Amino acid sequence: MQREIKGWHVFSVFALAFGIIISVNLTLAFNAVRTFPGLEVKNSYVASQSFDRDRTAQLALAWDVQATLEGDELVLRIVDNGQPIAPEIETATFGRATSVAQDQTPDFRFERGALRADVVAGAGNWNLRIKARAADGTLFQQRIIVEPGA
Template identity: 70%
Template sequence: MTTEIKGWHVLTGFILAFGLVVAVNLTLAYQAVRTFPGLEVKNSYVASQTFDADRAEQLALEWDVSATLVGNELRLIILKDGRAISPKIDEATFGRATHVGQDQTPDFAFDGKALHATVAGGEGNWNLRIKARSDGGSHFQQRIIVETKP
């Protein structure tokens, strides 16, 4: 016995196939918009006017910056000529790389070797975005990928 494919079979197949594609696209678009952290700067043209000077000023500091997360302890190490320093931290945001839902503002304390803060961390990809100032008043701004250790 053979089954004949009728017009409504083809229509149903097209509707299901394209419906699935549209549903997946809408879901992905919703997730992208929902987790978008927002603008980095209000006016990119204005920010670009001082970019080269700001970058040169920051590179002249010659800071070596790294961050690690062990459990719930965030450790920020800033080295100048191999010695740990504690610049003034103007802003610090610890959070996920992909969304701002778990962003935290760590309160750092310097122990002579590193800056420490207690955060609600965990496994995964974390970033630390800092804005700091040297003793001479030079500005430093960087996004640091936090190394997670068990």
């Protein structure tokens, strides 16, 4: 015996399928908006006016910058002409790439040729966003992918 497919059967399948799609999309959109850090700059037009000049000045510093995790210690190595340096860190944020929920503000100290700070970190992708001031007043700002250390 064959069962006949009626209109309400087709409607139910379509309603269920689209209901699932819409529910998943709303859930993902809600979580994306809830966890995204937000704006990088308040006014992108104003920031763009000095971008090339600022980038040229920063590149002229020729700093070699590297960040690693050694256990629960964040190690930031800044090398200028082969010598480790400790510039003034204006702001530093250690956290995940896509969420501000675990952001931390490291308190750096200069030890053993590197800036070091105690942080709470686990496995996964971590970033360090820093703004540092060179001795000549040049602002260095960069997002550094933190590599897992020894």
